[in-house]
């Protein structure tokens with residue numbers, strides 16, 4: 001990561017963006033500049049392909065975004081000069097900007113990428129200062145390199161327990177029916193669940209957590225008792241879960257499992273959805289509940305109070321108590337924080 005950032009931007013390998021900008025060949029015409037970031041010998045390789053109607057593609061390569069865009073801009077400036085057009089103020093065109101790397105929505109994503117902790121000279125706009133980052137144990141980055149070994153020392157801390165079985169949900173559910181704000185709860189649980197299947201993407205976004213690693217945030221205001229997202233993964237039996245856990249540990253992977261009941265566990269390590277990034281808090285704004293649909297147990301993250309847009313989603317992991325050796329510190333920052341997660 002040391003080479004893949006500047007103080008103002010992070011350069012993810014595989015990044016691609018298209019910029020529409022003045023042509024270097026036809027005066028007063030615009031064309032497409034497809035900007036890419038690749039890797040060459042441990043350093044970023046910036047490449048731009050120019051797509052212009054009726055012309056052969058042009059290629060630019062450089063070790064910096066500036067290197068490419070300075071050349072393009074100089075050529076555009078010269079073309080305008082030659083055709084006696086208004087002068088182009090080239091000094092205002094910055095490579096990283098032309099690449100789209102300083103767009104806020106893009107920065108929010110790049111700052112959430114695994115491994116960004118090691119971007120020493122980068123000024124974070126959304127996440128917290130990288131040096132403040134605490135050991136990632138429950139919510140690891142998913143990258144073996146940036147994940148501390150300590151994760152494997154914790155004896156089974158990964159398997160989450162649900163708050164309660166559907167009963168709790170049912171009672172809150174019916175309790176809401178009479179309030180004036182309960183329109184969305186007039187629908188049956190199963191129709192709510194069906195809607196959740198397509199609508200969860202409007203409820204959440206993934207970003208760098210204020211607690212640790214990545215976190216899931218409310219993408220809009222969420223009313224109390226809203227089904228926010230399903231904890232998706234593969235349903236497996238205990239024995240399989242134990243076996244997989246050992247394999248994952250040997251691969252130094254972040255392990256994401258959620259216990260449904262005494263026999264079954266949802267494994268979200270390889271096949272999970274973003275719900276696995278919801279962090280623990282001692283004062284959570286959501287609950288994780290097992291709800292049965294079509295005879296299948298589903299784990300749904302449900303808001304336990306109104307959550308304003310932009311707030312990080314959390315629930316209580318409810319880990320079993322462990323002895324001192326296997327304690328996991330809690331960094332949720334809540335006023336009533338129990339200091340330990342287990």
Ligand SMILES: [Zn+2]
Nearest residue numbers: 282330332337
């Ligand atoms: Zn806490």
